[in-house]
Amino acid sequence: MAIVFQKPKSLTDVPYHYCPGCTHGIVHRLVAEAIDALGIEGKTIGIAPVGCSVMAYDYFKCDMIEASHGRAPAVATGVKRALPDHVVFTYQGDGDLASIGLCETVSTACRGENVTIIFINNAIYGMTGGQMAPTSLIGQVTQTSPYGRDPKTQGMPIRICELLATLDAPAYLERVAVNSVAHVRQAKKAIHKAFQNQVEGKGFSLVEVISTCPTNWGLTPEKACQFVEEKMIPFYPLGCFKDKENGK
Amino acid sequence: MTYETIMAGFGGQGLLFSGKVLAHAALIENKELSWLPSYGPEMRGGTCNCSVIVSDDPVGSPIIAHPNVLMVMNEPSLDKFEDTVAPGGTIFVDSSLIERKVRRTDVTVVYIPATQMAKDMEAVSLANMIILGAIVQKLGCVKPETLTAAIKETISARKAALLDLNLKAVALGENFIAG
Amino acid sequence: MSEKVLMKGNEAIAEAAIRCGCRHYFGYPITPQTEIAAYMSKRMPKIDGTFLQAESEIAAINMVYGCAATGRRAMTSSSSPGISLKAEGMSYLAGADLPALIVNVQRGGPGLGGIQPSQSDYFFMTRGPGHGDFHIIVLAPATVQEMADMTRLAFELGEKYRMPAMLLADGTMGQMMEPVVLPEDTVDPATIPATKPWATTGTEMKRAHNIVNSLYLKPDELEKTNYERFARYAKLEAEECRWEEYLMDDAEVCVVSVGITARVAKNAIVAARKEGIKVGMIRPITLFPFPKAALAKAAAKVKGFLTVELNMGQMNEDVKLAINCAKPVNMCNRVGGMIPSADEVLAAIRKEAK
Numbered sequence: 001m002a003i004v005f006q007k008p009k010s011l012t013d014v015p016y017h018y019c020p021g022c023t024h025g026i027v028h029r030l031v032a033e034a035i036d037a038l039g040i041e042g043k044t045i046g047i048a049p050v051g052c053s054v055m056a057y058d059y060f061k062c063d064m065i066e067a068s069h070g071r072a073p074a075v076a077t078g079v080k081r082a083l084p085d086h087v088v089f090t091y092q093g094d095g096d097l098a099s100i101g102l103c104e105t106v107s108t109a110c111r112g113e114n115v116t117i118i119f120i121n122n123a124i125y126g127m128t129g130g131q132m133a134p135t136s137l138i139g140q141v142t143q144t145s146p147y148g149r150d151p152k153t154q155g156m157p158i159r160i161c162e163l164l165a166t167l168d169a170p171a172y173l174e175r176v177a178v179n180s181v182a183h184v185r186q187a188k189k190a191i192h193k194a195f196q197n198q199v200e201g202k203g204f205s206l207v208e209v210i211s212t213c214p215t216n217w218g219l220t221p222e223k224a225c226q227f228v229e230e231k232m233i234p235f236y237p238l239g240c241f242k243d244k245e246n247g248k
Numbered sequence: 249m250t251y252e253t254i255m256a257g258f259g260g261q262g263l264l265f266s267g268k269v270l271a272h273a274a275l276i277e278n279k280e281l282s283w284l285p286s287y288g289p290e291m292r293g294g295t296c297n298c299s300v301i302v303s304d305d306p307v308g309s310p311i312i313a314h315p316n317v318l319m320v321m322n323e324p325s326l327d328k329f330e331d332t333v334a335p336g337g338t339i340f341v342d343s344s345l346i347e348r349k350v351r352r353t354d355v356t357v358v359y360i361p362a363t364q365m366a367k368d369m370e371a372v373s374l375a376n377m378i379i380l381g382a383i384v385q386k387l388g389c390v391k392p393e394t395l396t397a398a399i400k401e402t403i404s405a406r407k408a409a410l411l412d413l414n415l416k417a418v419a420l421g422e423n424f425i426a427g
Numbered sequence: 428m429s430e431k432v433l434m435k436g437n438e439a440i441a442e443a444a445i446r447c448g449c450r451h452y453f454g455y456p457i458t459p460q461t462e463i464a465a466y467m468s469k470r471m472p473k474i475d476g477t478f479l480q481a482e483s484e485i486a487a488i489n490m491v492y493g494c495a496a497t498g499r500r501a502m503t504s505s506s507s508p509g510i511s512l513k514a515e516g517m518s519y520l521a522g523a524d525l526p527a528l529i530v531n532v533q534r535g536g537p538g539l540g541g542i543q544p545s546q547s548d549y550f551f552m553t554r555g556p557g558h559g560d561f562h563i564i565v566l567a568p569a570t571v572q573e574m575a576d577m578t579r580l581a582f583e584l585g586e587k588y589r590m591p592a593m594l595l596a597d598g599t600m601g602q603m604m605e606p607v608v609l610p611e612d613t614v615d616p617a618t619i620p621a622t623k624p625w626a627t628t629g630t631e632m633k634r635a636h637n638i639v640n641s642l643y644l645k646p647d648e649l650e651k652t653n654y655e656r657f658a659r660y661a662k663l664e665a666e667e668c669r670w671e672e673y674l675m676d677d678a679e680v681c682v683v684s685v686g687i688t689a690r691v692a693k694n695a696i697v698a699a700r701k702e703g704i705k706v707g708m709i710r711p712i713t714l715f716p717f718p719k720a721a722l723a724k725a726a727a728k729v730k731g732f733l734t735v736e737l738n739m740g741q742m743n744e745d746v747k748l749a750i751n752c753a754k755p756v757n758m759c760n761r762v763g764g765m766i767p768s769a770d771e772v773l774a775a776i777r778k779e780a781k
Binding site: 268271272275278280281282283284285287307308309310311313 | 766
């Protein structure tokens with residue numbers, strides 16, 4: 001019988017600890033599929049962040065390093081400089097990449113470091129129990145914005161792809177979502193490209209994945225996907241913000 | 249014998265460099281030595297000094313409390329270090345830049361118009377090397393030929409054009425003492 | 428044997444590191460250690476190495492963390508305020524049991540403080556520079572020669588005990604030049620990672636994945652790692668304590684000092700001996716592990732101790748602990764970038780001898 005569906009080879013058999021409806025599982029899978037498709041598992045080193053995906057090191061079969069909060073791009077830089085022929089990726093959430101680690105993110109992008117960054121933007125701090133993230137939407141209720149995010153006192157959400165697109169060095173910046181089958185397909189393509197770019201030595205590639213957090217959003221998984229469509233995507237438009245090789 | 253030398257003046261006068269050349273000469277002669285600069289935001293214009301110890305015995309502290317050789321290229325440095333000089337020590341004063349006389353009577357003083365001499369050879373920045381030549385000639389802390397060798401080794405390749413001028417400056421200082 | 432050359436302490440560290448197979452330096456400029464970065468920026472590109480001026484001290488230490496995870500000899504250097512920023516990274520290095528070299532050329536503090544020499548990071552470095560229960564190896568050179576030699580020692584001990592190791596110097600040590608015989612360039616950097624089976628160098632599909640990590644959510648497991656780490660520290664203390672004894676045979680007063688102040692103290696001791704005062708010195712070379720046994724042994728013979736330090740009495744406490752307060756432990760200190768003169772130390776010795 002023909003196999004029509006199976007687990008990517010570069011994922012371990014450790015069961016995910018993620019909440020029901022959380023899209024980390026989908027993105028993990030897309031990353032693993034890219035690693036499998038490019039045949040790079042044996043020479044890939046992944047950097048796990050601090051946040052819900054902190055234990056990503058248990059899920060990927062490649063060598064893994066756990067970084068401190070926000071520092072994954074710096075750690076990735078250290079690895080890449082030691083192993084320039086290897087493939088190095090970070091997997092980071094919005095608090096990690098866009099708040100505490102923003103300096104490392106921008107600087108690594110600015111150096112054009114030949115690494116791949118997978119940026120999970122679900123507009124909330126998941127692991128610590130649902131606090132306001134730098135990407136939380138205006139009016140979004142979280143544990144630390146109980147009256148809704150007020151731009152007067154809590155500032156505006158940050159758009160990372162647009163911010164990084166102002167830099168000359170990055171090779172590829174794209175924002176995708178995983179709230180529908182069509183979006184997952186696009187996300188798969190983008191993530192694959194972000195890894196392929198590195199293999200081909202093209203430089204810094206970042207894919208921002210608009211994700212869900214049903215638990216801390218207080219929504220069912222289905223409603224969370226609707227929230228992405230109706231609230232997140234209008235503020236965080238999907239698309240490619242930089243693709244150097246294609247003149248963008 | 250231990251020569252504890254402080255070279256002091258303004259930043260930009262090349263004091264750290266002349267100290268380095270002296271230290272390098274001591275290295276060539278296989279003597280014990282240390283070189284310690286003042287450091288910080290006092291490069292050009294501010295006060296600047298370095299301490300060089302050249303000795304037949306291992307150097308203890310590189311910090312000199314009582315120099316027996318003092319080279320001063322501005323008046324604030326003379327004011328600062330004059331009283332610290334060990335009795336019997338020697339003070340080399342750039343008399344083109346420092347008007348006042350040394351007040352101490354228990355030390356030997358050499359007044360040398362080094363900056364004027366340097367101007368005369370159209371290399372005002374080499375007054376430090378003129379005084380260094382005088383120090384070596386006067387005290388014999390290293391041999392003159394070692395000083396020449398040290399200059400050759402210390403001057404970086406991209407400044408090779410300055411080599412002859414440096415050697416000339418040192419010779420001027422030596423002749424100033426030898427007469 | 429290599430020939431004797433004249434080098435600044437900072438430069439000697441940099442060149443020695445290269446000769447020990449270090450090909451990766453990550454740093455950020457700060458006085459008075461910037462010569463290390465400057466030296467590396469010149470040399471590394473010529474030997475296929477990495478010099479990277481990071482965006483911050485925090486990034487630099489985390490680059491070291493990533494590089495060390497691949498089994499390479501990686502290093503960073505800074506001075507006191509920058510070391511505060513590296514505390515996070517040092518804790519993670521320790522938590523992940525990664526060897527790496529961190530150089531701290533101390534300046535006066537707290538806060539921005541000054542840029543002149545200091546030993547006021549003593550507590551910070553020796554107690555465990557960061558959150559959590561841990562230590563790093565702390566070596567205190569007192570000559571440019573030792574700065575070169577201890578660079579090698581720091582890499583070797585760090586790898587042997589799987590710990591970050593620090594060279595703890597001060598501004599004077601970093602800036603001064605002395606003749607130095609550099610270590611032979613015998614370490615092939617390519618051979619080092621192979622000695623580290625835990626390194627994340629890519630599985631090459633030949634082994635299970637390696638994970639470099641300091642997260643243990645199960646308390647019993649985390650407790651185990653802490654005990655295991657402290658067992659290593661105990662072994663380190665038993666086997667790797669280093670110190671220098673100077674004129675201690677008949678000493679009645681024992682000076683305890685490290686780095687630049689130990690050299691000033693040596694001059695004072697020579698002068699005191701001329702006055703007939705029986706004084707000697709124990710100069711700790713390893714600050715962690717601290718040579719407690721040597722001090723305890725001396726306590727049985729001497730009338731008292733005198734620490735000479737550039738802080739408000741930080742090592743003084745360690746001496747008291749080491750000798751269980753069996754004898755008086757007094758202090759001659761200056762802070763803020765000031766250094767006690769040999770005369771000041773001599774006066775303090777005279778007072779002790781009375």
